[in-house]
Amino acid sequence: MTPISRTRARAVETLSLDSTDTRNALSAALVSGLAEALTECGKDPDVRAVVLTHTGNTFCAGADLRDPPGPEALVALLRQIVELPKPVVARITGHVRAGGLGLLAACDIAAASSTATFAFTEVRIGVAPAVISLPVIPRADQRALARYYLTGERFDPREAVRTGLLTVTGDDVDDALAPILDGLRQAAPQALAETKRLLTARVLETFDRDAADLTALSARLFASDQAREGMTAFLERRDAAWAV
Template sequence: MSSLSLHIANGIARVILNRPERHNAFDGALIDDLEDTFGLLARDAAIRVIVLTHSGHNFCAGADLEWMAQTAAKPEAENRADALKMARMFQAINTCPKPVIGLVRGRAIGGGVGLVACCDIVIAAPDASFCLSEVKLGLIPAVISPFVTAKIGVSQARRFMISAETFDAATALRIGLIHQVSSEEEVLTANLITGLMCNAPQAMAEVKTLLTEVADKAIDDNLLSLCADRIADRRASREGGEGMQAFLDKRKADWVPDV
């Protein structure tokens, strides 16, 4: 794939945005490649952790404006189909059952912020900056709005989607878009991966599903029943049994790699 590079080793997949000459902006090929790649990685039991990063200085400049102009000129049905394809790409990343670590340097604009929002853990370099710039172009961040709003909340989304102001890594950390700011992102990522590889793969996948089921829900008997079902299922699962027994036996669980 020319728009993406994919490197897999020891259960770790590195997905690298690879359009540096266009600041890794989305076009049809990159959208297809991201959706296909995350779909394949989601189904590969050998993959334990995914790292999403980029070549070049900037993380992602959002949609390539030349490509966007071409889609806008299409008949309405085709224009909408292209937008839906992009939405499904973000959803493929957002719902991927593997932990997704995002590494961000330089600028993340528009859909680039959407990518950041879809990652489970995000480390940004001190020089990173972010902007939901769509209204400057007479557009709206419609496709990414569910993912960004879920990450930073309605109040912050209203501010930054309406103002289209650029904000720095410290602000992104404060509002919850990212989780850490560091110039040693690769070292931190290596440490994160070591920890993630010690966790039960299916349990981590189910945490991601659980959060979509409980987020913003009223705490009532239905929600309490759902949560009780989830932990009861986990206790009775093979992973749950292995994890508890390994703890009692003072040994590593069978999913922990030998080092």
């Protein structure tokens, strides 16, 4: 069963992360399936924009600790979202953790319902938000990132809007997205592609400059003793040995 489900309405293709048993964690299969679906959307002249959403109460729980993708595969997926010649819009009605915030930041526009929650939880399992920083750091407030990267605290949609991680929030996410999607449908495909290139140029500069170093950092940290303890503690639902 594919971890990605697809629907289309009025030239907008909706890709849903559909692996609720793992809280849509970034497994090798999910990353591969999403990359394949995005490739097809990018080539389809009948697709004006892509909505990235989810089934269940979690948009994405971060890396699948039992079946993680390689850091290179995650870099490639994030870059694919940024480079896709069509706008990618995140639609969130649940929780977003760790690597899920990388997906969100790679999207051009992001909307969430008022019940969504967010957290960069990497430090709590002994690693760092390395690869996902490629789209996150260029697009978000640096002071806010210092707080949430270093503490792993949860924050709400209004704070996510303030920090630049979200575009808009509302009680009904579809109401909030309706004028945005209508606007995209009114725009010429060529104009959308070239305007997106203008907006993503600096993000792609970060990929070009930092991807290799951050991929190496991620691999090193995930292989460390502290990461093994942190991931074991997470899976066993206990505090890690360093917690005081």
